[in-house]
Amino acid sequence: MVPIEVVRxxxxxxxxxxxxxxxxxxxxxxxxxxxxxxxxxxxELIGELMRVAPHGAKAGKVVVTPGFKxxxxxxxxxxxxxxxxxxxxxxxxxxxxxxxxxxxxxxxGVRTLGFCSISTGVYSYPxxxxxxxxxxxxRETATNLDRVVFAMFGEKxxxxxxxxxxx
Numbered sequence: 001m002v003p004i005e006v007v008r009x010x011x012x013x014x015x016x017x018x019x020x021x022x023x024x025x026x027x028x029x030x031x032x033x034x035x036x037x038x039x040x041x042x043x044e045l046i047g048e049l050m051r052v053a054p055h056g057a058k059a060g061k062v063v064v065t066p067g068f069k070x071x072x073x074x075x076x077x078x079x080x081x082x083x084x085x086x087x088x089x090x091x092x093x094x095x096x097x098x099x100x101x102x103x104x105x106x107x108x109g110v111r112t113l114g115f116c117s118i119s120t121g122v123y124s125y126p127x128x129x130x131x132x133x134x135x136x137x138x139r140e141t142a143t144n145l146d147r148v149v150f151a152m153f154g155e156k157x158x159x160x161x162x163x164x165x166x167x
Contacts, residue, residue, distance in 0.1 A: 002142040004135065004150065006165045008158040011151040012040050016114040018067070018074040020101045022121070025079040027053040027063055033116050033153070037075060041068040049077070060096030062104050074108060076101040080119030083126065091133055094119055098137040102145070111146040117157050131160045 011019050011033055021037050024030045027049045029038040038045055045068050053063045056079075063077040078101055081093035097118050105113045115134065119125035138148055150165070152158035 001139060002145045002148055004138065004148045004165055006150045006152065006158065006162040008153075008155070009151055010036070010153055011114050011116045012036060012070060014114040014149050014151050016112040016147070016149055017072065018076060018105055018108075018110045018112075019070070019072050019114040020097075020116065020118070021075050021077045022116050022118045023057075023063075023077040023079050025058060026056045027077055027079075028056070032121050037070065040070045041065075041075065044068045045075070053077075060093040060100065062097075062100040064104060064108070074105070074110065076104055078118065080123055080125065083119065083124040086129070090119075090125065091129070094125065094130060094133050095137045098134050099141045102138055102141040102148075106142070106144045111144075112149070113142075113145055113147075114149045114151055116151060116153070117161065120157065127157060127160050131164050135161070135164055 023034050048065045057063050059079045059081045065075050078097040080097050081090040120127045120130045
């Protein structure tokens with residue numbers, strides 16, 4: 001089983017080969033970690049996203065770009081579901097985000113991968129419901145990764161993820 005670390009801090013500060021961006025379906029940058037990644041990567045990122053995802057991407061799909069100025073080999077952009085009560089396929093779509101990013105990383109030979117908490121910010125997915133999906137999906141999917149880091153910027157995110165990962 002792949003070692004999973006939960007750390008408190010920015011995804012952009014992790015020592016991993018690739019990171020998973022909690023993007024939006026437009027794939028053109030946004031707020032939160034998405035905006036921070038776009039600022040760190042530089043203007044080349046938006047140009048590449050316009051080329052590889054001219055119409056954006058549906059929730060659960062993954063769009064791959066180079067890391068550009070972030071220093072990461074790749075950025076895996078995935079749009080999580082917007083929480084609408086949990087009866088509209090949100091759990092399956094959220095699992096798809098983590099599963100598809102992990103599978104894409106393995107396909108590209110990535111050994112270390114960093115995640116944030118997808119959909120729990122402006123998309124309002126309840127953290128206590130999202131964290132087990134994230135951790136369990138990565139545990140079940142990752143077969144060729146050496147290490148996975150879940151970087152949680154907020155204290156509450158960190159507490160929920162760390163408790164589940166270590167408990």
